[in-house]
Amino acid sequence: MIVLDANVLIAWLDPGDSLHERALTDLDEAAAEPLGAATLTLAEVLVGPARAGRLQAAYAALADLGVSEIALDGEAVALATLRVETDRRLPDCCVLAAAQLTRAGAILTFDRKLAAAARLLGLRLLDEP
Numbered sequence: 001m002i003v004l005d006a007n008v009l010i011a012w013l014d015p016g017d018s019l020h021e022r023a024l025t026d027l028d029e030a031a032a033e034p035l036g037a038a039t040l041t042l043a044e045v046l047v048g049p050a051r052a053g054r055l056q057a058a059y060a061a062l063a064d065l066g067v068s069e070i071a072l073d074g075e076a077v078a079l080a081t082l083r084v085e086t087d088r089r090l091p092d093c094c095v096l097a098a099a100q101l102t103r104a105g106a107i108l109t110f111d112r113k114l115a116a117a118a119r120l121l122g123l124r125l126l127d128e129p
Helices: 006-013 020-029 039-051 055-065 076-086 090-102 112-120
Strands: 002-004 035-038 067-070 106-108
Touching: 002 006, 002 090, 006 020, 006 039, 006 055, 035 039, 035 090, 039 055, 039 067, 039 090, 055 067, 067 090, 076 090, 076 112, 090 106, 090 112, 106 112
Parallel strands: 002 035, 002 106, 035 067
Antiparallel strands: none
């Protein structure tokens, strides 16, 4: 499984986003693997479309892409520990926890600080061997 960060999916959904082409390329590269995102990550992604009245279309696009929702029920202690260990915000910790919980093959993010935290935890990034 490839665990996705919100910034990748936001860029993928928005052709006007400066990272849209990169998101298309990276998600195409990841197409052979199952894709997943934590519940909070998906909520972050859907805020913009909800404001624009496009919530259902965005949700359907994510489903068509094959993104499954990774619930982090019962992971409060793990999230708190990750917050302390990595000094990352809780949305980033949800990406890390989802990767740990699913034993993900990689994380796909455009956030350098999240990528550094993932490396620190021994998690692989999609664009790294």
